[in-house]
Amino acid sequence: MTDVSPGATLRGAVDLSSLRNRPTAPAAGAAAPPADGGPPAPSGRVASLVMDATDATFGQVLELSRTVPIVVDLWAEWCGPCKQLSPALERVVRELDGRIVLAKVDVDANPQLAQAFRAQSIPMVVGIVAGQPVPLFTGAVPEQQVREVFAQFLQLAAQNGVTGTVSADGGDVDDDASSEPELPPLHAEAADAIEAGDFARAVSAYERALAENPRDADARAALGQVRLLQRVQGLDLVAARDAAAAAPRDIRAQFTVADLDVAGGHVDDAFTRLLDLFAVLPDDERADVRERLVELFGVVGDTDPRVIRARGRLASLLF
Numbered sequence: 195m196t197d198v199s200p201g202a203t204l205r206g207a208v209d210l211s212s213l214r215n216r217p218t219a220p221a222a223g224a225a226a227p228p229a230d231g232g233p234p235a236p237s238g239r240v241a242s243l244v245m246d247a248t249d250a251t252f253g254q255v256l257e258l259s260r261t262v263p264i265v266v267d268l269w270a271e272w273c274g275p276c277k278q279l280s281p282a283l284e285r286v287v288r289e290l291d292g293r294i295v296l297a298k299v300d301v302d303a304n305p306q307l308a309q310a311f312r313a314q315s316i317p318m319v320v321g322i323v324a325g326q327p328v329p330l331f332t333g334a335v336p337e338q339q340v341r342e343v344f345a346q347f348l349q350l351a352a353q354n355g356v357t358g359t360v361s362a363d364g365g366d367v368d369d370d371a372s373s374e375p376e377l378p379p380l381h382a383e384a385a386d387a388i389e390a391g392d393f394a395r396a397v398s399a400y401e402r403a404l405a406e407n408p409r410d411a412d413a414r415a416a417l418g419q420v421r422l423l424q425r426v427q428g429l430d431l432v433a434a435r436d437a438a439a440a441a442p443r444d445i446r447a448q449f450t451v452a453d454l455d456v457a458g459g460h461v462d463d464a465f466t467r468l469l470d471l472f473a474v475l476p477d478d479e480r481a482d483v484r485e486r487l488v489e490l491f492g493v494v495g496d497t498d499p500r501v502i503r504a505r506g507r508l509a510s511l512l513f
Contacts, residue, residue, distance in 0.1 A: 262359060265319060
């Protein structure tokens with residue numbers, strides 16, 4: 195379930211001290227603190243207002259947060275809601291023209307950061323002001339709600355003396371827009387539909403793309419992700435878990451919780467739930483569970499270690 199809760203005051207929700215104290219070179223183009231230890235300059239330059247952050251480079255992000263508020267986007271390639279939220283975060287950050295910098299963290303590639311932020315579900319968005327974390331929200335939220343939360347975050351940053359701005363080298367050209375090839379028409383239609391929250395239209399577009407080209411792997415993977423988004427839209431996680439607990443062999447109830455778990459980043463929990471269900475069902479009731487597992491494998495990615503483990507257990511149950 196989406197939780198939108200910008201902090202009213204700075205509070206140490208996570209411990210970033212080990213990252214803060216790691217020796218790092220100053221961020222390229224960032225305003226460096228003066229030699230006397232006073233506050234950094236109120237403005238500076240960065241390579242881009244949207245940057246990738248890693249376990250090794252996050253100390254630079256913390257240093258930059260003394261000058262300008264930082265928003266951290268914790269995401270993963272397999273996370274469908276992340277792909278809905280991340281573009282909105284980038285648009286809003288660029289609209290703010292240097293008043294906020296966005297640091298994107300792939301939780302699969304950066305386990306130390308995922309642990310430091312206690313990222314039990316993603317997408318997860320956290321602010322950083324002067325090296326201190328500020329919980330913002332979890333889950334995919336509408337773009338207008340992102341703007342409202344960021345406005346409150348800027349007010350909080352100002353209250354704590356962080357009011358600087360940065361400018362991006364080269365005017366912060368959207369690298370993705372300039373380097374990625376133009377999408378095929380049906381893929382573009384689906385992308386527009388996802389941005390508008392019209393998942394039914396996106397599903398239709400990807401289905402038509404597959405009808406035209408059954409070997410379109412990108413359309414197949416995206417279709418699974420959008421179907422997942424469509425299924426979990428508006429669901430109440432607590433009610434879904436209660437229903438599943440009350441009826442452990444109700445396939446639809448278990449499917450609902452598994453979908454919510456995958457959307458929220460609890461991939462192993464989702465696979466374990468469906469595999470446990472598959473193990474106790476009679477042979478003539480297993481087909482739907484196997485089909486849902488295969489679809490979710492595609493959403494997460496066939497090379498993901500969690501998928502490989504789950505496929506191995508599924509094979510053992512089948513044979």
